[in-house]
Amino acid sequence: MNTDAPSARPSGVRGPGSGVGETWGFRGYRALLAERFPGMRVRKLCLQAGFTCPNLDGTVAKGGCAWCDNRGFSPGLQLPSLERQWERGRDALRRRHRRVDGFIAYLQSFSNTYAPVEHLRTLYARFPADFPECVGLSIGSRPDCVPDEVLDLLAETAQRTFTTLELGLQSDRDAVLRRMNRGHTVAQFLDAVRRAAARRLELCAHVILGLPGEGDDAPERLGTLLAGLPVASVKIHNLHVMRGTPLERMHLPELPRPEYVDRAARLIARLRHDQALQRVVADAPDAILASGGWCHDKQGVLGDLRRRLGSARPDQHAGVPAAESQELAQSVA
Numbered sequence: 001m002n003t004d005a006p007s008a009r010p011s012g013v014r015g016p017g018s019g020v021g022e023t024w025g026f027r028g029y030r031a032l033l034a035e036r037f038p039g040m041r042v043r044k045l046c047l048q049a050g051f052t053c054p055n056l057d058g059t060v061a062k063g064g065c066a067w068c069d070n071r072g073f074s075p076g077l078q079l080p081s082l083e084r085q086w087e088r089g090r091d092a093l094r095r096r097h098r099r100v101d102g103f104i105a106y107l108q109s110f111s112n113t114y115a116p117v118e119h120l121r122t123l124y125a126r127f128p129a130d131f132p133e134c135v136g137l138s139i140g141s142r143p144d145c146v147p148d149e150v151l152d153l154l155a156e157t158a159q160r161t162f163t164t165l166e167l168g169l170q171s172d173r174d175a176v177l178r179r180m181n182r183g184h185t186v187a188q189f190l191d192a193v194r195r196a197a198a199r200r201l202e203l204c205a206h207v208i209l210g211l212p213g214e215g216d217d218a219p220e221r222l223g224t225l226l227a228g229l230p231v232a233s234v235k236i237h238n239l240h241v242m243r244g245t246p247l248e249r250m251h252l253p254e255l256p257r258p259e260y261v262d263r264a265a266r267l268i269a270r271l272r273h274d275q276a277l278q279r280v281v282a283d284a285p286d287a288i289l290a291s292g293g294w295c296h297d298k299q300g301v302l303g304d305l306r307r308r309l310g311s312a313r314p315d316q317h318a319g320v321p322a323a324e325s326q327e328l329a330q331s332v333a
């Protein structure tokens, strides 16, 4: 499942990816990056570093998460070198954006901490050393793939370059995670967050809206949970149904666009003001998408979200008061 940030937004809309991100009453990711990299325009550049996933290779489970489109999964797959991927990604980003001053290497596919720690040490040490214009590292993984020695390594890495650990929670209900063959529990996510925060690692949490059994109040529950955690940014994902996945065989109804927008807005309304949104809707190519294509219209979805949030009362834009959030964050850390 693609977990990258939205690429398009209505002109004039400030929100996720817009650089300022306060107009809707919440913070866009570019606002967070502007704070971390003053005066610079920084973009994430996706790289595949040849990892696998314990939920695919049989260590935790086989088949992966029900939504996982793992046709690219092959332990012996020959990938282009990181240098080649970097050049391609850099050139594509430069074509797409008028100004880019630096790139965060984003290790996105599969579980990018799932390897012996010495292998990880060698890989992470390449950033930024081997890649001019690299200003940081963002590492996507699972809560069950971050033992203490890996977190220690990430903390070391963060001493020399901007480092974010992205962890998937997806749902706050174990029954939903089990049904989706996610292979970890909510408690494992909370434990990983607690141990990472104890090392002062910057964290991004991923959640999905539209999972079967999540409950009508999932947005409020998830938003309140995330607001109480030491998580700097959040990615909210609409549930894609990809061709050939277990999810497709479940024949579940997809959330219609207005319902997704409503749920995303309700979740966002619960987040803290200091938490940045890295994504609020994600797209997938028609060739692999089995569900309806409303996600292709990102601009329209973002516009709907802006209107929905704009019509919310100001006091609905921060469901958890700052003091209470701090208390919760400290109790987790």
Ligand code: SF4
Pocket: 001, 053, 054, 055, 056, 063, 064, 065, 067, 068, 069, 070, 109, 110, 111, 142
């Ligand atoms: S954790 Fe990611 S790579 Fe692993 S099975 Fe789930 S979606 Fe696929």
